[in-house]
Amino acid sequence: MYRAAIFDMDGTILNTIEDLTSALNYAMKKAGHRHNYSVEEVKQFFGSGVKVAMMRAIAYEEGMSEEELVKVGTADSSVKESDEIDDIQKIFRPYYKEHCKIKTGPYEGILSLLKTLRKKGVKLAVVSNKQNDAVMELVKDQFEGYFDFVIGEKEGVRRKPAPDMIESCLAELHVNKEEAVYIGDSEIDIQSAKNAKMDCVSVSWGFRKRAFLEQYENIHIVDTVEELKASLL
The missing domain is CATH 3.40.50.1000 (HAD superfamily/HAD-like)
Incomplete structure (x- = not known):
């Protein structure tokens, strides 16, 4: 033992996936990006922290495959951090904190x-x-x-x-x-x-x-x- x-x-x-999905779609809508991600799609984005999740969401919107998404946030990925990513996570973080217990x-x-x-x-x-x-x-x-x-x-x-x-x-x-x-x-x-x-x-x-x-x-x-x-x- x-x-x-x-x-x-x-x-x-x-x-936590339903509340994460709602918060991500909210942040993406505010930032002018696709904002109708499904629960199954959002599962692929999380695991490496908020910033990487936002990077993966935008990369997926731009056509990145599921296999390549796993590499985002690592040295093997061509997707890099940006000011826009910082802005999106600044929308996501406070919204999620206030709405993290609705369906979780x-x-x-x-x-x-x-x-x-x-x-x-x-x-x-x-x-x-x-x-x-x-x-x-x-x-x-x-x-x-x-x-x-x-x-x-x-x-x-x-x-x-x-x-x-x-x-x-x-x-x-x-x-x-x-x-x-x-x-x-x-x-x-x-x-x-x-x-x-x-x-x-x-x-x-x-x-x-x-x-x-x-x-x-x-x-x-x-x-x-x-x-x-x-x-x-």
């Missing part, structure tokens, strides 16, 4: 899982690329009292897949990486755990489909919360 379980937020413990809620079985882990003495944490103020707001609203450490995207701290946030979390929990596991739903989470040199469990109910996750080597994928519980205990 692990001493600590570190969770991603969006697509892992919380179903835990995935079925997650609260029960967290209760079980706490009873077993497992330390619990959230490490997310989501904007930090929204992470704190949602944890307070949906999971108050469950987590020992929580961190979202902060200025001056490298976001996932860099290991910095996970390493800070482990230090706060006083747990070695060999005693902890990271749970997420995307390629960013897989890469983050690898960079932190720790175990990873990928869930298939989030923003990436099982077929997409299966292209990565040496990973463990679960399809239900019961399977996740069995993997952690």
Whole structure:
């Protein structure tokens, strides 16, 4: 059994996609861009933070393939940051913070899982690329009292897949990486755990489909919360 379980937020413990979609379409409309993205399209945009999500939305509007979208935000992508992207995220961030709890809620079985882990003495944490103020707001609203450490995207701290946030979390929990596991739903989470040199469990109910996750080597994928519980205990 692990001493600590570190969770991603969006697509892992919380179903946030409808509120994210509404906020993204709002920001894109204000900026004069396409603003009728579907939930399934928006799932492809998030995972690497707000700025990259906006970059992916515009790139997708301009015809970029789903395969190339994954590279946006990395050194392998031709899509670069711009003043327009900064302007769009400045619209998105405050709007989303005020509208992040309308249709958002835990995935079925997650609260029960967290209760079980706490009873077993497992330390619990959230490490997310989501904007930090929204992470704190949602944890307070949906999971108050469950987590020992929580961190979202902060200025001056490298976001996932860099290991910095996970390493800070482990230090706060006083747990070695060999005693902890990271749970997420995307390629960013897989890469983050690898960079932190720790175990990873990928869930298939989030923003990436099982077929997409299966292209990565040496990973463990679960399809239900019961399977996740069995993997952690």
